[in-house]
Every structure is written in C-alpha cells, then in structure tokens.
Amino acid sequence: MATIKDVSQLAQVSQATVSRVLNGGVPVSPAKQAAVLAAIDRLGYRPNAFARSLATNRSGAIGALVSELSSAVYGDIIRGIESVAEEHGMHLVVSSGHASAETERRSYDFLEQRRTDALILQVDASTDEDLSAWVASSELPVVVVGRFIEAIAERCVYLDNGAGGELATRHLLERGHRRIAHISGLMRIPDARDRLEGYRRALAAHGIPFDESLVANGGFVEDGGERAMRSLLARNTDFSAVFVANDQSAAGALKALRDAGKRVPEDVSLVGFDDTIVAHYLYPALTTVRQPFDEMGQAAAWLALAAIGVAEQKEVTRRFEPVLIERDSVAAR
C-alpha cells in the first residue's frame, strides 16, 4: 500500500506538501497541487489512519458502548448516534456490554485504549458509581445515554421515566379505569423503578391506594410479561387495565390475555412503554409511551461532538419527555 512518501516522490514534492494538499487550509501552488493529486490517484493512495491519529492525537471516531447491538429496543439509539456522527464526518466504533458489568468494563477499556475522541455509554449492568468513576477518570469526554446519574448530570441524556409511568397510568385513569395493574420491569434498572414510581404517583393523585397484589414482575422481556399476566389473572383480583413497563412485556401479556380468552381492549386495556416497532405490529396495535430513542442518540452524539469541538455548541435536550401514543389497546370504561 502506497505511503505519503511514494506520493511525494512521484509528484516530486516533499511529504509536507502532500500532507498540505491532503488536509487543506494551507496554500499550495496549483501546479504542485495537481501533481500531488495525480500521484495520489495513480497510486491509489490512502492515508494511513493510524499514523495520522498518532501524529494528531485524534482518531476521527467516537466510541459507543451499548448494552446490545441492534436490539429492537436500543437499536435506534445507535442509529441516532451514527447519523449525527456521520453528519460531522466522524465514524463509530461500537462495542457491546451484553448486560454484564464485566463485559461492560472490558469494552469500556477497549474503547478508551482505542483513543476514540469521545465516548457514548448506554449500559445496563454497571452501577451509577462505576459510571461516575469512569467519567471522572477518563481523559476524553463521555456522555451517558438512557440513564440519569446525579453526579454527572450534565453528561446524561435520558427520558423522564417517572413522568412516563405517570402518563400511562393517568391515561388509563382518565379513561375511567380504577383497578389498574402494573407489570413491572427489571428492578435493578432505574427505568423500571421510576416507571413503577410514576404509576404509584398517578394513582395517589387520584386518591387510589397502591395495591401490591396488582403488580407483577415482567422483567422487561416477553416471557416475563406473559408469566406476569398469568400470575395477575390467577390472583383473582380483578382489574380492567394494565400498565406494562415495556412493549416487549406487553406483547407477552397480550398473549396471555388472549390465551385466557380475554379481549383487548374490551375486557382489559393495555398500555406499553417505549414505542418500539413491536407496539406497531401487535394486534390490537398497542397504545404506549413513546421514548424517542433516535433523538436521544442524536442528542448524546451532539453533546459528545460539541465537547471535542467537532459540533457547534448549542442547547441540546438532555431530559426527554415521554409522549403517549394512542393506538387500539385501550378502551374507556
């Protein structure tokens, strides 16, 4: 593979000149410019990114550590990150954490050593303390997405999950439901706790006491949602609506309902969370609380790029508000 030296020789100029036409900004005589370009073309020369990075101490890439590459849930976050990265001529090095604190740590180390110019973290397993420590000790800007951590608040892009839980529950309340169950998420994840909290707040605001027998854990997965719904049904405590902590669990819950001969929404109304593609394909289409993953990814990327001077400084939303997407799984009571 041709190097800058080959080009400089062929074009009869110094390496510095080649470098100048490559990077622009510095005046170069048209004649030499042309000679260099011709040589580059002729040799099929491509600058070596390592050498360049070593010299400039910049990589032209940002690192993203995500819990799972291309999950239905978080896929759009990556897409959002990539779109603004690409817009700024930056690329993406990704690594996944697989919901294991150890893998997350390893991946984080890798990315850091790789000297990406900035880091975006979307992780599940590591604790707030871990993350704060990473951020504190890191030489490069890191932003956390999908999570709010007090200690590094200005570096977090996240959804107001509490408001989301409240929104979902209030919607049901407003439709006349009083016995509203909740299928909760993976409780070690803050989102799950916050959504539950929102559910409780909404009930309280309507003077309805919290009833533990109306909540079952779905663990954010489909199977879990199915089991949780069966458990709810088996308890013989009646309810006319369920707020499910995410769409995946809602899909499972819907199945359990169908198997039990209950109609949605005639017998039981359902509200999900996330507004992933699933919600759209379910039948009946799921009313859900939308989490703007794509925009959150974009915001995170923008924050990261602005921190390294690649993107312009501007006000970017860090705390996103949930929005209710009404479809067909809720009936008035």
Added chain:
Amino acid sequence: MATIKDVSQLAQVSQATVSRVLNGGVPVSPAKQAAVLAAIDRLGYRPNAFARSLATNRSGAIGALVSELSSAVYGDIIRGIESVAEEHGMHLVVSSGHASAETERRSYDFLEQRRTDALILQVDASTDEDLSAWVASSELPVVVVGRFIEAIAERCVYLDNGAGGELATRHLLERGHRRIAHISGLMRIPDARDRLEGYRRALAAHGIPFDESLVANGGFVEDGGERAMRSLLARNTDFSAVFVANDQSAAGALKALRDAGKRVPEDVSLVGFDDTIVAHYLYPALTTVRQPFDEMGQAAAWLALAAIGVAEQKEVTRRFEPVLIERDSVAAR
C-alpha cells in the same frame, strides 16, 4: 496520559522490556516483570492503540459495512459478527451504507483507510461489479454477506433465496392451495428476484401456469405490502394464499386483509420471509421462511478472521438453506 517511556523510566528498565511484559511470549526476569507491572499500575498506563497498530500494521478490529445499523432485518447479522469477533478478542468498527451506492462507497473507503484487519460487507445499493472490484483491489480480506456474487463466490455468505421462495410456495401448494399470489420485494435486489423465481419454479413443478395478475410489488416494506395486497384484492382475481417476499411486507398485507374483512388464515393464508421479530408478534403469528441472520453473520466473521489467521481454519457454511417456520397464518384448503 502515560506512555511506555514513563513506565520504563519508573520501572528502571528499557522500553523494550516494558513492551515485552506487555505482549508476553518473550522471557523477562520476574524482578523486572514485577517492577514493570507495578509501574503500569501506578501510572494507570494504557498502550496507545494507534502507535501499536502503526508498528504492527494490525488494528485488532474488523470493519463491517452494513446497509443499516440495527434494522429489524439485518440487526442480527451484526450481532452474529460481533459475537465471533469478540470471542477472538477483536472489535468492530461499523459504518452504514444507507442503501445508497455513494454512501456505501464512502463508508467502504473509510473502513479501508482505517486499516481494519478485515472487512465484512452487507450492502444493498452497490452492484455486483462494484463489489467484485472492491474485493479485487483490496489488500485486506473482505467477505460479503447476504449476497451471492459469482466472481467472488468463495467470499460470500448467503441464503439460497430461490430455494426459500420454492419452499414457501410448496408449503402452500401442499396445503391444497392452487391460486397463490405473490407480493414481491424490491426488484433491484437479487433476493427479491430469486424469491420470485423460486415461487415460479414451485408452481411449475405442480403444473400450475404462472399468472402475472397474481403478483404485485411490495418493495420489501410494510406500506408496499399493504398497497400490494389492496391491489391484488381490487383485481378480482381470486386467490386463497399469498407468499410475501418478506415479513415486513407481510405485516402490511395482513393489515390490508383485515381492513378488507378477510380473515387470516381462514379466508387467505399468508407466508412471509425472513423470520424477523415481526413474524412472531403479528396476529396471527406468521408462518415464514427463516433466514438465519445470526449464523450468517457468524459465518462471515469466521471467514474473515480465518483469513487473517485469527480464527482457526475450518469448514464454514457459506450457502445457508432456508427453513420453514410454521405458525398460524396458513390453513389447509
């Protein structure tokens, strides 16, 4: 950030020695070893990946160019790639082509310049000729996934789409259907043409003449599937079953059917293609032809890693066979 020089000074050894303990393989006296390790720890030293890559001419990463990061359809390919990469201590630099030949070209250039050790391509827009040319001119091993290109056959990992189309259609035929429609995919993509071809072959094998009025184009997207189904319905040519070129279109088709008051599978049977998550969530759950994206990604990664001596040489499947996944959208006639 500490460099190897800092470490060597603190540990009172040469840089070479530090490098040796870092990379192993070469004997180092226990005393020095300990001193070096202590210094590394004390300084929080991390080798600079750029410098290392520049010196070794290896990056420790493989590049993946995919048509879309984390689409429901291709997401699993990336996941498959990443899993075997990770298994071998390699990481992933991804870039997306966005179904534009120009973007694909740019992304390809980027990855090549980035000197990833190998390249995996999953692209839509570029032609077979483009790809063959890239492969031919590239200094690093590239493997193409999700596509068969004669000229570089041994570097392709793909599904036998023709067999898939045949399989789907035959299934319907075996269930007694005779008037079988087809909602085709994006015809500029070989997969779409091959699936249609398979459909025709299956019909022919049963002595059923191909009837053009029974095929409509769904373009591989949901809207398209919906429109295609409406068009089919409007034609007043009756049919009892439809083979749809992918699950997304099938979702749209299902919707159109429902809107038209047709029941699935009682009135019309449906078979999809891909077995993406969608198929599973649809109601009724969609009978479909499974394309093993994850395994295909793994195979591609293995091929790439074997080519650079990172993974062991072994027989890896390159041509994958489609499998019919029976669910609830097909009834006997």
Added chain:
DNA sequence: TTGTAAGCGTTATCAG
C-alpha cells in the same frame, strides 16, 4: 509557497 526534520508511542531487530 515549500522543504527539512523532529516528533507521535509502539514494536522489532540486533547486539550484547
């Protein structure tokens, strides 16, 4: 406007 030369942080060769 251009060239020379000194880094950037590693690895690898070669003596010792």
Added chain:
DNA sequence: CTGATAACGCTTACAA
C-alpha cells in the same frame, strides 16, 4: 534475558 535504536506513516514547527 536486556537495552539501543531503527522503523511504522503522518503532521507540524521552523526555516528558507
């Protein structure tokens, strides 16, 4: 087993 030292390919003062 260990230490000098020359690459690796590019950028960037500094001079001219």
